Every structure is written in structure tokens, then in C-alpha cells.
Amino acid sequence: MVGEMNASRTARERVRAELISEIKDVARRHLGVDGASGLSLRAVARDLGMVSSAIYRYFPSRDELLTALIIEAFDAVGAAVEAADAACPRDRHLDRWMAVCRAIRVWSLENPHEYALIHGSPVPGYVAPQDTASAAARDGFVLAGILRDAREAGELTPMTGLPPAPESFAPEAQLLREALFAELPDDIILRALAAWTYIYGVVSFELFGMYKSVIENDRPAVFDQMALTQATILGLTAKP
Amino acid sequence: MVGEMNASRTARERVRAELISEIKDVARRHLGVDGASGLSLRAVARDLGMVSSAIYRYFPSRDELLTALIIEAFDAVGAAVEAADAACPRDRHLDRWMAVCRAIRVWSLENPHEYALIHGSPVPGYVAPQDTASAAARDGFVLAGILRDAREAGELTPMTGLPPAPESFAPEAQLLREALFAELPDDIILRALAAWTYIYGVVSFELFGMYKSVIENDRPAVFDQMALTQATILGLTAKP
DNA sequence: CTTGAATCGAGAGCAGCGTTCTTTCATAGG
DNA sequence: CCTATGAAAGAACGCTGCTCTCGATTCAAG
Incomplete structure (x- = not known):
């Protein structure tokens, strides 16, 4: 035909x-x-x-063009993250973590409109069918890899005294473990999701103006402190 | 004239x-x-x-109408937060914290478009002149109030072992202390900002689809765990 | 080499949009 | 009563996304 x-x-x-x-x-x-x-x-x-x-x-439509740009934006931040990670010695897990977090922030500040495209309001009614799913996971994949490597090296010592993951999270934790997190326990997987969420939360607040007249002076230092806090909670510790 | x-x-x-x-x-x-x-x-x-x-x-323009709606949205979530806080006994600080966090999430899920208006991409080039500033601070005021009350009651025992606030944050911490945080030290003020950021980060991820095929099963429980984690870090502890 | 199908660029056109301007009108105040 | 003022209406401008038609070009198979 x-x-x-x-x-x-x-x-x-x-x-x-x-x-x-x-x-x-x-x-x-x-x-x-x-x-x-x-x-x-x-x-x-x-x-x-x-x-x-x-x-x-x-x-076929303006929204389709936008969707294509969304996918490209996810790819761009994914590439930036992977490059930042690759530039660190693989056994310096905390350095890799910080480098990745900073890469996310720097890319976002340099490309605010593309950032808004992927982490702002969904533009039409709903785009993001499934094409974006794999592209959106690249940064998470890198972050999970750092935790995996640290765990394998026996250098992951998560903080104690924090609430555990709810039981209802177990099935999804299992799926994530198979795809990304190797042997890590549910609690750490949830903390990793929290850290991932948190990093983008900080960037969104900074970019969308919520820190106006709240944090103005030295945002990179504050961001570093926040990224380091997450790493500490997860159990990534500084090396000599 | x-x-x-x-x-x-x-x-x-x-x-x-x-x-x-x-x-x-x-x-x-x-x-x-x-x-x-x-x-x-x-x-x-x-x-x-x-x-x-x-x-x-x-x-005078469509954007002015949108700005009016933005202010109304901030007010609406602020009112919801204040109502949730007021419904708790004042000395049950952790309960108040959780109630406020849940109120933010519930309001946002019930009003996704208004949420997108205030926490999504800035719609035109930039709105939010200064009219929104006071309205946007209401939820932060409530959260800070809980910490203040807990501190006054001697029931705030922040977690140790986390990185301190950078020195460059001190001047802004001082301003925030005078406006909101009473006697709280810089570290806790920054943690409070982090928690505030984090709560909205979680809501944004949930609303904007980042948890699709990642957390689907029991989002309220996961959200509670995350809000409780922040409370624990800040030092709000459960009461009998 | 020819022919038929598929693809493509161009243009006109539709309905909708934000915004401005000019005109008309009701009414409140002196 | 008369006039100044605010409100409403309508037309108009230039822009938008999108559809449809119509020649022209390309490509591949006969």
C-alpha cells in the first residue's frame, strides 16, 4: 500500500x-x-x-513542537548531569553527588525557559505521553548510580533516627530497586526520591522567584548546603 | 481636578x-x-x-487579571494553611506541622491550575511585582510560628550531624529572625526554608507528573513520610 | 523514459485572541 | 436642568493556530 x-x-x-x-x-x-x-x-x-x-x-501542531522541545530539554539536562558525574573520580561519591546537584542548578539557571518547560506548569492540557519518560529519568539514573557505587564500596552510612518508608511503598521500591537501586533498602530509595525532589524544588523556588527577598546574598552557598544536607541524610560522607 | x-x-x-x-x-x-x-x-x-x-x-490587561488571580491563590492557600493550623491544639507542634503540610498538599491537588499559577512557570515575562509578596508569605509565617512555639515550649530538639548554614546566610537569617523566627538559630532557619521548599517540591512533582510510574500506590503515605522527615530534622517530636 | 503516487511549499481563509480607539449613553453632582 | 464622568459598545488592527486547496517537485516502479 x-x-x-x-x-x-x-x-x-x-x-x-x-x-x-x-x-x-x-x-x-x-x-x-x-x-x-x-x-x-x-x-x-x-x-x-x-x-x-x-x-x-x-x-502536526504547536503542542507537538513543544513536546519535542521538552524531550530535548530533558536530554540536555541529562547530558549535563552525566558529564558532571563523569568528570569526577568514580570513588569520590560525595564529590560526584555535589557535582551532579550543581550541574542541575547551573543548567537550569542558564536555560530558565527550557527548565520551565519541563518543571513548570504543563503547557496545554497534558502533554508528556510516554516519550518523555525515558528522557526524564536520566538524572535520576545518575543519582541512583552514585548511591549504588557508594553502597558497593561500603561507604554509604545513612543517618539514623529518621522515619522509615511506609509499607505501601514496598512494591514500588522493589520495581525501582530492580531498575536503578540494586541492593539499596526501601528507606534509602525513598530518601533518594526525596533528595531528587528536593534538588528540583530548590531550583524551582530560586528560578520562579520564591526566594526573592529571602535568599539573595549567596545562593550557591545555600544550595550547596542543601545538597550536602541531602547527601548527609543519604549517608554519603566526605573523603580526605 | x-x-x-x-x-x-x-x-x-x-x-x-x-x-x-x-x-x-x-x-x-x-x-x-x-x-x-x-x-x-x-x-x-x-x-x-x-x-x-x-x-x-x-x-488594564490580561496579565493584570492573572496577577489578581495569583494573589487570590496565595491567599486561598494561606487561608487553608491557617485554618489547618488553628484546628490543632497549640501545644501539639508536630500535629500542627503535619496538618499544615497536608493542607498545602490537599489544597494544591484540589486547585491544580491555581497551584500552577503560583508555583509553575511565570506566565508572561514576569509578573509578581510586590503585591504578591505578603500573600505568598502566609504559609511560611504559619510554619515559622509552629517552630517558634515549639522552641518557646522547649520542645524543639533539632537533629545533629547535619551541615551548618553558610556564613554568608547570616545577614538574611537575621532579617528572617526579626520577622518570623524569634530566637531560632541560623541553622534552624535555613532548615525551615529547606523544609518549606521541600514541601512544595513534593507537591510540584506530584502535580506535574514527575512521580508518574514512580510513586503511584499510596502518595498520601509517602507525602506524610516526607513531611515527617522534615519535622524530625527540624526537631519536632511526637507527643503522647 | 514515462507515468503515477507521494510529498512539499505557497497562499487564502477561518475563527479566535489581546488591545486600542472612537462613539454612544446613562447617570451623579452642581 | 445641564454638564462632566464613568461605563458600555462596536469597529478595527495585527497577531495567533490551524485547515484546505492547488500547483510544483521528487521518487520509484513499470
Whole structure:
């Protein structure tokens, strides 16, 4: 019936793929200037010298274009996080933790609109079908890897005296353990989720203005203290 | 020159105030259905049987209307938080803490679009001039009050072994101490800010879909565990 | 090489939007 | 009663997302 374009990459398909990424580039530029609500399909088309209706050959709607940018944003922060982690010696677990946390903050401050796209209000009604799921998990994967490595090295000594994970969390902890956390116990898995949540909570508060006239002086130091607190709770300790 | 409407509340002004609040009501209804990006001045006007340009007698722009809704949302969550706190015996500090945290979460889940308005991406370029500042501080005021009361009752025993606040935070801690935290030391003030940040971080992650296929089973229990963890770190302990 | 199908760019057009301006109108105050 | 003032209406501008049609181009199979 239809083409079934099995394996051959025709010239048409190559130029099409290139145009798609060109559209995304321009759209990302516009996003950085005007924010998500100001992203206009027509303006993107104008910048590309095409007519607005032509964009619809490549993205079925404005929201689809936004979804593509969301996925790219998740990938970008994931890449930044992985790079920060890779730049540390693998056995310096606390250093890796701090580097990853700082990487998240720095990337977010440098790309506020893209950050708002992935951690702000869902733009239309709901996007994020499932395409974003794997991209969104990259930073969590890195953080979990640090904890895994620390545990394997026998250098994870979680704080005591904190409330345990609820029993109803056990099944999900088991799934997460199989996917990410190796041998770590439920309590630590939940604390890791809490730390992950917390880091983005701090970044969101900073970016969305909740710290205005509350923390202004030395936000990097405060952020470091908060990231270090989470590491301490999880049991990552400083090395000589 | 102009009216100078000194003290008398004329009939004109009364009907004007009523119309303003009617516009906000309809706008809030639309917000709950379509979200912030779908709030249309023309649609609001239609619902009110007026023509779109008439709205501009009451709100100079769509963003001003949104700002009014933002302030109302802050007030609503502030009121919910104060009510939850007031419903607890004043000396049951941990109960008050948990009640306040739960109130924040419940209000947010019940009013997701208004939550997105105040804790999601800033809608236009930047709103939130200063009008929102006092409204935004109400929940923090309540949380700080609980810690203050616990401290005065000698029932605040913060966890040890956590990193201290950076020195650069001292001046801002002093300001916060004068406004909110009475005698509490810098470390605890920063932990309180962290807890405040953290609670909203959890709510944001839950509302914006970050816990999808991660925590699905018993979110209230997980939230309680997280709120209790923060209370424990701050030094609020259970009573008989 | 030719022909038919698929893809693509262009353009017009629709309905909706925020915002401004000008005109009309009711009414409150002197 | 008359006038100044606030409110409402309506038209208009330029923008938006999106749809549809219509030639032109490309591609592959006959």
C-alpha cells in the first residue's frame, strides 16, 4: 500500500530530518527569548523563510513542537548531569553527588525557559505521553548510580533516627530497586526520591522567584548546603 | 481636578467593586477548566454578557487579571494553611506541622491550575511585582510560628550531624529572625526554608507528573513520610 | 523514459485572541 | 436642568493556530 520506507534513507528523508531539527533549533531560540507561551509557529516559519502552513508538514501542531522541545530539554539536562558525574573520580561519591546537584542548578539557571518547560506548569492540557519518560529519568539514573557505587564500596552510612518508608511503598521500591537501586533498602530509595525532589524544588523556588527577598546574598552557598544536607541524610560522607 | 473620591463610597464604586470580583470569579472558573494559557479575556466577557473591551475598564490587561488571580491563590492557600493550623491544639507542634503540610498538599491537588499559577512557570515575562509578596508569605509565617512555639515550649530538639548554614546566610537569617523566627538559630532557619521548599517540591512533582510510574500506590503515605522527615530534622517530636 | 503516487511549499481563509480607539449613553453632582 | 464622568459598545488592527486547496517537485516502479 504505502511506501513502507523499509531501510533506505532517501535524499528526501535526509532533508526532511534536517529541516525538522532546523525548526527545533529556531523554536528553541525563540523559546529562550519569549518563553513557552510566546512560542509562535508563524514566527518560527518566518525565521525559516517558509510559510506557516508548511511547518505542519513536520509537526502536526504547536503542542507537538513543544513536546519535542521538552524531550530535548530533558536530554540536555541529562547530558549535563552525566558529564558532571563523569568528570569526577568514580570513588569520590560525595564529590560526584555535589557535582551532579550543581550541574542541575547551573543548567537550569542558564536555560530558565527550557527548565520551565519541563518543571513548570504543563503547557496545554497534558502533554508528556510516554516519550518523555525515558528522557526524564536520566538524572535520576545518575543519582541512583552514585548511591549504588557508594553502597558497593561500603561507604554509604545513612543517618539514623529518621522515619522509615511506609509499607505501601514496598512494591514500588522493589520495581525501582530492580531498575536503578540494586541492593539499596526501601528507606534509602525513598530518601533518594526525596533528595531528587528536593534538588528540583530548590531550583524551582530560586528560578520562579520564591526566594526573592529571602535568599539573595549567596545562593550557591545555600544550595550547596542543601545538597550536602541531602547527601548527609543519604549517608554519603566526605573523603580526605 | 478629578473626583478625588475621598472617603465616600458611592453607589458607582460599589457596583464597580462587585463587577471586579465577578470578573475574577468567572476568570477563576475558566482557569480551573482551561488553565492559565487558556484564560481568554473575551471568553470571560462573553460569560458576563459584556463586550471584551469593557473588561479593560477594570483590568488594564490580561496579565493584570492573572496577577489578581495569583494573589487570590496565595491567599486561598494561606487561608487553608491557617485554618489547618488553628484546628490543632497549640501545644501539639508536630500535629500542627503535619496538618499544615497536608493542607498545602490537599489544597494544591484540589486547585491544580491555581497551584500552577503560583508555583509553575511565570506566565508572561514576569509578573509578581510586590503585591504578591505578603500573600505568598502566609504559609511560611504559619510554619515559622509552629517552630517558634515549639522552641518557646522547649520542645524543639533539632537533629545533629547535619551541615551548618553558610556564613554568608547570616545577614538574611537575621532579617528572617526579626520577622518570623524569634530566637531560632541560623541553622534552624535555613532548615525551615529547606523544609518549606521541600514541601512544595513534593507537591510540584506530584502535580506535574514527575512521580508518574514512580510513586503511584499510596502518595498520601509517602507525602506524610516526607513531611515527617522534615519535622524530625527540624526537631519536632511526637507527643503522647 | 514515462507515468503515477507521494510529498512539499505557497497562499487564502477561518475563527479566535489581546488591545486600542472612537462613539454612544446613562447617570451623579452642581 | 445641564454638564462632566464613568461605563458600555462596536469597529478595527495585527497577531495567533490551524485547515484546505492547488500547483510544483521528487521518487520509484513499470
